[in-house]
Amino acid sequence: MLLDQPPSGRFADREHLFPVRVYFEDTDLSGVAYHANYLRWMERARSDMLRLAGIDQRAAIEAGEGAYAVAELSIKYRSPARLDDGLLIVSRLVELRPASCRIHQRVMRGADSLSDASVLAAFVSPQGRPRRQPADWIKAFTPLVRAD
Numbered sequence: 001m002l003l004d005q006p007p008s009g010r011f012a013d014r015e016h017l018f019p020v021r022v023y024f025e026d027t028d029l030s031g032v033a034y035h036a037n038y039l040r041w042m043e044r045a046r047s048d049m050l051r052l053a054g055i056d057q058r059a060a061i062e063a064g065e066g067a068y069a070v071a072e073l074s075i076k077y078r079s080p081a082r083l084d085d086g087l088l089i090v091s092r093l094v095e096l097r098p099a100s101c102r103i104h105q106r107v108m109r110g111a112d113s114l115s116d117a118s119v120l121a122a123f124v125s126p127q128g129r130p131r132r133q134p135a136d137w138i139k140a141f142t143p144l145v146r147a148d
Helices: 035-052 057-062 135-144
Strands: 010-012 015-021 067-077 086-097 100-109 112-124
Touching: 010 035, 015 035, 035 057, 035 067, 035 086, 035 100, 035 112, 057 067, 086 135
Parallel strands: none
Antiparallel strands: 010 015, 015 086, 067 112, 086 100, 100 112
């Protein structure tokens, strides 16, 4: 039996805040987080943000409507995360278009920004072709857009 667990993130002033901890498995032998883990943490934060916004990705996939796919990603690493650091992934929706959305994400350790990323998530059909996002998704996202 699967338990429906509450999401671990929250919204504050149109930003989604998602806490993570750097575990041993996330690091190399020097205790520094491997660069690809930033992408994993950001992906988890985006998924949690969608769930909290009322977007049911699983239902869309099961109904054959489609899913988000990362179409574009740029990331800048500023400072390393280290073993046992408590981090906060801060995500905000900066652009909403009929078939895509752009999300800005930061990995923070306290007041220090460790990395910045811009992610373009395109909604695609099960065949991988771009298509319009479901109307209720646009409606759920509209109040969350924060371009500043």
